[in-house]
Amino acid sequence: xxxxxxxxxxxxxxxxxxxxxxxxxxxxxxxxxxxxxxxxxxxxxxxxxxxxxxxxxxxxxxxxxxxxxxxxxxxxxxxxxxxxxxxxxxxxxxxxxxxxxxxxxxxxxxxxxxxxxxxxxxxxxxxxxxxxxxxxxxxxxxxxxxxxxxxxxxxxxxxxxxxxxxxxxxxxxxxxxxxxxxxxxxxxxxxxxxxxxxxxxxxxxxx
Amino acid sequence: xxxxxxxxxxxxxxxxxxxxxxxxxxxxxxxxxxxxxxxxxxxxxxxxxxxxxxxxxxxxxxxxxxxxxxxxxxxxxxxxxxxxxxxxxxxxxxxxxxxxxxxxxxxxxxxxxxxxxxxxxxxxxxxxxxxxxxxxxxxxxxxxxxxxxxxxxxxxxxxxxxxxxxxxxxxxxxxxxxxxxxxxxxxxxxxxxxxxxxxxxxxxxxx
Numbered sequence: 410x411x412x413x414x415x416x417x418x419x420x421x422x423x424x425x426x427x428x429x430x431x432x433x434x435x436x437x438x439x440x441x442x443x444x445x446x447x448x449x450x451x452x453x454x455x456x457x458x459x460x461x462x463x464x465x466x467x468x469x470x471x472x473x474x475x476x477x478x479x480x481x482x483x484x485x486x487x488x489x490x491x492x493x494x495x496x497x498x499x500x501x502x503x504x505x506x507x508x509x510x511x512x513x514x515x516x517x518x519x520x521x522x523x524x525x526x527x528x529x530x531x532x533x534x535x536x537x538x539x540x541x542x543x544x545x546x547x548x549x550x551x552x553x554x555x556x557x558x559x560x561x562x563x564x565x566x567x568x569x570x571x572x573x574x575x576x577x578x579x580x581x582x583x584x585x586x587x588x589x590x591x592x593x594x595x596x597x598x599x600x601x602x603x604x605x606x607x608x609x610x611x612x613x614x615x616x
Numbered sequence: 617x618x619x620x621x622x623x624x625x626x627x628x629x630x631x632x633x634x635x636x637x638x639x640x641x642x643x644x645x646x647x648x649x650x651x652x653x654x655x656x657x658x659x660x661x662x663x664x665x666x667x668x669x670x671x672x673x674x675x676x677x678x679x680x681x682x683x684x685x686x687x688x689x690x691x692x693x694x695x696x697x698x699x700x701x702x703x704x705x706x707x708x709x710x711x712x713x714x715x716x717x718x719x720x721x722x723x724x725x726x727x728x729x730x731x732x733x734x735x736x737x738x739x740x741x742x743x744x745x746x747x748x749x750x751x752x753x754x755x756x757x758x759x760x761x762x763x764x765x766x767x768x769x770x771x772x773x774x775x776x777x778x779x780x781x782x783x784x785x786x787x788x789x790x791x792x793x794x795x796x797x798x799x800x801x802x803x804x805x806x807x808x809x810x811x812x813x814x815x816x817x818x819x820x821x822x823x
Contacts, residue, residue: 432795
């Protein structure tokens, strides 16, 4: 099956399904339905069935989904049935919080390499990993074959960091800097900017 | 004009336009075009013109947009021509990073009230603001008329926190906990979960 056939918006919902399945598992639930998933997510059950049908048959009409099975399949589809090594560039307040965050590990990711350009931080350890100088970024990322990175540097520095990461072989970027990046075709970027979300909320909120 | 008429996906792009206009302003640019905005954002110029046309006429064919004017208009539409007071619940690593983040202020937001349930943190100061006990949340938020909040607590605690915030009058939530919240109609929730973004990337990245 080619990924070209499936709309990106469908792919974007799969991690939410996976997250909800994990939550149900934690609650001791073994079988669920598109109806239950939909209620938890505020998505219609028809949409969920349609999304999943792109990838095969995961449940039978009337019997629901085996959560363990569907979880495994979604992990495989999203390629998080393995652990991805992730580079983190920028060890300020946010970078530090990301390095400490323990929610990556059991969901397919592990920050294994940290970079900063502050001489006071370079060479120090954070959560068992050394902080390297950004000047070594290209070389180390290439040598370790890292293909995923998170950017947590100021907006002014983000494009330069992105260029260096991409030239070293990174193919996926999660950018926390509040700026859009220009990347070559074949490189995927996702953005996290809390203000963008807050502004999307305030449009609707009565003052 | 009623907000009901305009698709939420259009509203979701307005903060990106505003962010890009601010960037152009920083670069000393005074006039832009849907073409230039589109190139910076990876969105078609036709889409941008169509999005903006929901709200009026912001430029003339061939002469482009006056950035200062369009910026003002977008700020007004998104209601960030004022400063919103925001409550932050959960002062762990992430909450601390959010409290320190200086990117909120000039984009319409200011964290003015912090809550945590850790007795070691309650009563201490962070960036000039006292950290209050979560048990005081309802009362203080209601008294100060705060309508926006960020949730940065563990997944297990998020729904309870959300319920308390909503009952105190909060109408917009930015939820960092990796769990979907159930809120009454009229309350807007946006989510930030880096793993959801990373999993959306890995689907496309060759291993």
